[in-house]
Amino acid sequence: MKVVVQRVLKAKVSVDGQEVNSITKGLCLLVGLHKSDQQSDINYMVQKILKLRLFDKDEKKWHSSVVDMGYEILSISQFTLCYKLKGNKLDFHYAMPGDAARQNYQYFLESLKKSYDETKIKDGVFGGKMEVEIVNDGPVTVQLETSEKTISEQSRECQDDV
Template structure:
């Protein structure tokens, strides 16, 4: 599971001409769900989003308060393109969870965020819709998060790809 967390002054999601969700100061989180994600990955990302210290305290000391500490809102947007791998210049989305499963997983993710924080502070876009996300990034502060299992699987895949390239080059006589 991956998330791109942005500290924002305001953010909103529009579908067509309709604003479906908006927040003031807080976090806008783009969420990518892998086909291999489980509740364990979800819990990790929820915990990180809620406790990530990207806000200042009352004395303006930076990096000392979380969204929970400041009682701010979170706008989440499901974004399967975060699970993209490139095949040459073409995006490949085979690592993304299938849409029907992903919708259920994403809804549970939103529910878990609400249970761990405050349901009324959690907003989201419209799953599967063509959306425009309007973000006024604050700082700018943008933090990428990945669950450890996703990171481990990607490292293993890269290692396997590297070994495959090394084998191919040694087989054809090139160095």
């Protein structure tokens, strides 16, 4: 599982020019699921995101999480994060297939809601062609991955495929 976490002043997702969801200050998550991801990977990632200290509080630099600050989260499914390059071509065969990805992404969202405040968790349209507007705060962008071993194994497998 790979998540790009961006600290934002605001973020919005639209489909066909119609706003689907938006947040003010908080985190925008771009979420990619690998085909080998398990619920344990998702549970780990949810906790990591919610505890990640990216915010200032009481003039202390980056000592607070999104939960500490009571900020919002906008989550966007993005299978393209699970790519490997074959020459100059993107290969997505490590991305989780459609139905399984939809179920696991929903599990990710529900886990975020159960672990935080469901009214502060927003998302886009799974599988939709979305327009995402992000006003990055800082800018601060962090990449999280569930298992370095899994990523390394997948990289080796991809090299073997070339």
